[in-house]
Amino acid sequence: MNKDALMSFLSSLVVLAVGLLIGFVILLVSNASSAWEAFRTILTFGFRGIRNVGDVLLGATPIIMTGLSVAFAFKTGLFNIGATGQFAFGGLVAILVGHNFEGLPNGLRIILALLAATAAGAAWGAIPGLLKAFRNVHEVISCIMTNYIGMFLVTFLVDRYAFNPAIGRSQALPEGSNLPTLGFQYIFREEFLPGFYRSSQVNVGILIAIFTAILMYIILEKTTFGYELKACGFNKDAAKYAGINQNRSIVASMMIAGGLAGLGGALLYTSGTETMSAANVLLPYGFTGISVAFLGLSNPIGIIFSGTLVSYLFLGGARTQVLGFSIEVVEIVISVIIYFCAFVFLVKTFLGKHIGRLLRRGKSPEQDRADKGGESA
Amino acid sequence: MRNITKEFPGIIANDCVTLQLKKGEIHALLGENGAGKSTLMSVLFGLYRQEAGEIYKNGESVQIQGPNDANRLGIGMVHQHFKLVHNFTVLENIVLGVETTKSGVLQMKEARDKVLSLSKKYAFDIDIDKEVRHISVGMQQRVEILKMLYRDNEILIFDEPTAVLTPQEIEALMQTMRDMAAEGKSILFITHKLDEIKLVADRCSVLRKGKMIGTVDVAATTKEEMSEMMVGRKVILSLDKNEATVGETILQVRNLSRRGNESKSGKAQLSNINFDVKAGEILCIAGIEGNGQTDLVYALTGLSDIDSGTIILNGTDISKAKIRKRTEAGISHIPEDRHRHGLVLDYTLAYNTVLQTYYTPRFQAKGFLKMKTILDYARKLIERFDIRSGQGEVTSTRAMSGGNQQKVILAREIDRDPQLLIAVQPTRGLDVGAIEYIHSQLLAQRDSGKAVLLISLELEEVMNVSDRILVMYEGEFVADVNPKDVTFQELGLYMSGAKRSEVAV
Numbered sequence: 001m002n003k004d005a006l007m008s009f010l011s012s013l014v015v016l017a018v019g020l021l022i023g024f025v026i027l028l029v030s031n032a033s034s035a036w037e038a039f040r041t042i043l044t045f046g047f048r049g050i051r052n053v054g055d056v057l058l059g060a061t062p063i064i065m066t067g068l069s070v071a072f073a074f075k076t077g078l079f080n081i082g083a084t085g086q087f088a089f090g091g092l093v094a095i096l097v098g099h100n101f102e103g104l105p106n107g108l109r110i111i112l113a114l115l116a117a118t119a120a121g122a123a124w125g126a127i128p129g130l131l132k133a134f135r136n137v138h139e140v141i142s143c144i145m146t147n148y149i150g151m152f153l154v155t156f157l158v159d160r161y162a163f164n165p166a167i168g169r170s171q172a173l174p175e176g177s178n179l180p181t182l183g184f185q186y187i188f189r190e191e192f193l194p195g196f197y198r199s200s201q202v203n204v205g206i207l208i209a210i211f212t213a214i215l216m217y218i219i220l221e222k223t224t225f226g227y228e229l230k231a232c233g234f235n236k237d238a239a240k241y242a243g244i245n246q247n248r249s250i251v252a253s254m255m256i257a258g259g260l261a262g263l264g265g266a267l268l269y270t271s272g273t274e275t276m277s278a279a280n281v282l283l284p285y286g287f288t289g290i291s292v293a294f295l296g297l298s299n300p301i302g303i304i305f306s307g308t309l310v311s312y313l314f315l316g317g318a319r320t321q322v323l324g325f326s327i328e329v330v331e332i333v334i335s336v337i338i339y340f341c342a343f344v345f346l347v348k349t350f351l352g353k354h355i356g357r358l359l360r361r362g363k364s365p366e367q368d369r370a371d372k373g374g375e376s377a
Numbered sequence: 378m379r380n381i382t383k384e385f386p387g388i389i390a391n392d393c394v395t396l397q398l399k400k401g402e403i404h405a406l407l408g409e410n411g412a413g414k415s416t417l418m419s420v421l422f423g424l425y426r427q428e429a430g431e432i433y434k435n436g437e438s439v440q441i442q443g444p445n446d447a448n449r450l451g452i453g454m455v456h457q458h459f460k461l462v463h464n465f466t467v468l469e470n471i472v473l474g475v476e477t478t479k480s481g482v483l484q485m486k487e488a489r490d491k492v493l494s495l496s497k498k499y500a501f502d503i504d505i506d507k508e509v510r511h512i513s514v515g516m517q518q519r520v521e522i523l524k525m526l527y528r529d530n531e532i533l534i535f536d537e538p539t540a541v542l543t544p545q546e547i548e549a550l551m552q553t554m555r556d557m558a559a560e561g562k563s564i565l566f567i568t569h570k571l572d573e574i575k576l577v578a579d580r581c582s583v584l585r586k587g588k589m590i591g592t593v594d595v596a597a598t599t600k601e602e603m604s605e606m607m608v609g610r611k612v613i614l615s616l617d618k619n620e621a622t623v624g625e626t627i628l629q630v631r632n633l634s635r636r637g638n639e640s641k642s643g644k645a646q647l648s649n650i651n652f653d654v655k656a657g658e659i660l661c662i663a664g665i666e667g668n669g670q671t672d673l674v675y676a677l678t679g680l681s682d683i684d685s686g687t688i689i690l691n692g693t694d695i696s697k698a699k700i701r702k703r704t705e706a707g708i709s710h711i712p713e714d715r716h717r718h719g720l721v722l723d724y725t726l727a728y729n730t731v732l733q734t735y736y737t738p739r740f741q742a743k744g745f746l747k748m749k750t751i752l753d754y755a756r757k758l759i760e761r762f763d764i765r766s767g768q769g770e771v772t773s774t775r776a777m778s779g780g781n782q783q784k785v786i787l788a789r790e791i792d793r794d795p796q797l798l799i800a801v802q803p804t805r806g807l808d809v810g811a812i813e814y815i816h817s818q819l820l821a822q823r824d825s826g827k828a829v830l831l832i833s834l835e836l837e838e839v840m841n842v843s844d845r846i847l848v849m850y851e852g853e854f855v856a857d858v859n860p861k862d863v864t865f866q867e868l869g870l871y872m873s874g875a876k877r878s879e880v881a882v
Binding site: 222223224225227230231234235237238239240241242243 | 678680699700701702704710712717718719720721722723724728732733735736741744745746748
């Protein structure tokens with residue numbers, strides 16, 4: 001592992017540890033007697049039994065996708081705070097496709113649902129992209145607006161076309177419109193009575209998310225398209241100097257980011273576990289995606305791991321309700337942990353300085369200068 | 378200052394440096410870029426703390442924790458980039474930080490008298506009630522000097538004070554420095570210009586790569602000897618230049634105009650610019666910073682639009698063409714700000730060498746970058762242009778020194794085999810060795826029949842390198858001269874707008 005990757009990994013661990021520590025303090029304040037038990041639950045529940053491992057992967061799928069969405073835009077110097085709206089819009093389109101097109105075979109219908117959701121997310125992402133490129137409207141402002149427009153639009157359309165009054169949410173999809181589980185239910189299960197099993201509903205979605213992350217890595221690192229996008233993100237003046245069409249890059253980047261989030265929405269709502277709320281709430285997945293992207297240092301491969309980790313914490317956190325912790329406290333704890341993750345760049349810089357100095361102790365100045373390659377004072 | 382050592386991550390900026398300053402002397406501190414001159418002075422002024430070593434004043438060891446300590450000890454500094462509040466008057470700037478107050482109310486009368494008398498003593502001719510943003514750069518420097526004098530500083534540090542001045546202003550500054558030294562003040566003068574040292578300094582200390590090479594008596598040392606101390610090898614100070622063989626016209630600019638931003642003065646940034654650049658010549662556009670040179674370059678390279686006029690490259694009208702079209706038509710551009718336009722600092726050296734060509738079939742196939750070809754190409758350029766870096770072609774460009782960063786740009790732009798090479802201040806902030814190299818490369822381009830357009834603020838560069846000089850003042854050309862028929866002083870007068878001649882196209 002090279003030095004930079006090591007620093008990234010170390011700094012992620014450090015922020016996580018600090019976050020956990022403060023989370024523990026909050027647990028102590030809330031209920032001292034079972035705080036330690038709750039803390040242990042948060043840290044270990046995801047590994048208690050193979051079924052829980054499956055649930056961690058299931059929970060990781062949508063937030064890996066929104067994490068990738070935020071990270072992709074970030075590589076082009078854009079802050080996609082609109083992943084939530086793109087996610088909701090994509091999820092909605094997947095639900096609508098799932099309920100209709102009965103004439104299509106199941107496999108084709110699912111593929112159509114995923115593609116349509118990706119396109120819908122991309123269209124939703126294109127709005128702030130176009131506004132930024134041609135009207136110089138800051139993407140954060142227009143993303144917040146598209147989030148709310150998306151939210152109301154989703155409520156309206158769920159209500160009209162897929163409403164289940166019994167639960168006040170969208171109608172569950174017919175079995176054939178859900179993602180295939182590829183036999184995962186026989187792996188990620190636990191025997192709660194002899195001969196009776198409870199299975200995790202983890203499905204092909206997690207594989208799609210991992211595949212997407214790898215694809216994104218290739219696009220960013222190996223193609224001329226990625227070269228242009230990153231050049232715009234790192235230094236837009238130099239990109240202009242090199243004749244790179246910035247407006248095109250901005251729109252393309254926001255569309256791809258939107259598409260990723262839209263696909264994430266589809267993967268959630270076609271997993272057979274979630275239905276869409278018809279109340280006006282902003283979905284948390286887009287915002288969690290920001291934390292996931294930060295924690296993964298915007299590296300697609302890193303995001304696979306950070307998404308899984310955040311999902312792991314959520315699962316354990318939810319479990320502490322059994323110990324009498326209210327869901328609000330649990331959410332505060334998890335949020336604090338994620339909040340600290342935002343400091344990861346700061347810690348990385350700090351570590352880079354101080355560990356760098358420790359490492360240099362062993363070396364002579366001449367050697368060190370040779371490593372640095374000329375001076376730059 | 379004895380045995381000062383200052384470390385930064387990855388580099389020792391000052392390695393056991395000892396420097397002695399006498400009362401009433403002008404002491405020059407000479408060194409290449411990155412030699413540690415500014416760091417040493419920043420330690421003295423309290424901006425950095427040294428890791429080892431001591432500072433003595435009048436034989437006593439002193440601790441300097443910050444600029445306030447330095448001030449108390451009578452140490453003042455004129456920074457390269459002035460530290461002035463632009464919407465304050467000259468007087469307000471001078472007293473800022475040491476205001477006299479009576480129960481919280483400013484007492485400016487005393488300050489005014491003192492500043493006026495100081496200004497008179499050194500013949501500064503400065504209106505102390507003008508806002509700083511309305512006075513010239515040379516005047517702003519005088520404000521900085523007055524700041525030090527007002528605080529009764531005895532040790533005055535000047536960090537490259539002549540970089541922004543016209544020849545006339547430089548002369549005045551030199552006189553002021555001599556006057557102040559005669560008053561018994563001690564002056565430390567950071568520079569890499571040997572002529573100025575010869576002109577004004579008593580002694581000269583030379584730093585190289587953070588180490589003190591030695592202190593010499595200026596009168597008894599030649600320029601060649603000093604530059605050798607600085608660079609560590611023999612340097613050819615004057616360029617070996619043969620006559621230009623001028624060919625056909627490559628670039629033709631006619632009636633080029635561009636209005637200024639309305640938020641500014643509304644005055645034209647470029648008005649009615651006409652000129653040609655021919656194959657095999659180096660045409661230099663001289664002028665003081667901010668007189669439209671940047672706008673002209675932006676207009677030629679397509680970084681900004683023009684209002685009227687035509688730009689013709691090799692017979693093709695490119696007035697409206699996009700940046701990439703112009704690049705492909707044969708314009709190479711070494712930009713003024715290498716960090717802003719020239720490089721993507723977070724990219725590797727190799728990635729930066731293909732910034733203009735990454736999309737060509739040579740470096741990509743079906744949308745995928747040909748990594749191996751790019752790395753091989755970067756290695757070739759590294760060898761040919763002697764680019765030094767820590768990890769070769771995969772070095773992060775940010776980690777490279779300024780001179781080597783500039784070489785990356787130079788290599789990239791020259792290797793594209795352009796028709797017209799536009800070089801904007803290509804040697805700014807570089808040391809003698811790098812300057813020498815870049816000048817020789819520009820000449821080599823000229824001799825191979827390219828048209829070279831050089832935009833420079835450095836008079837020495839203008840006189841040495843160019844075959845023809847156009848002087849720009851407030852968005853217009855005010856002189857068209859041959860470097861052989863013009864003196865430094867004359868050029869200075871043109872540049873400051875005091876003189877103008879007919880400019881024939």
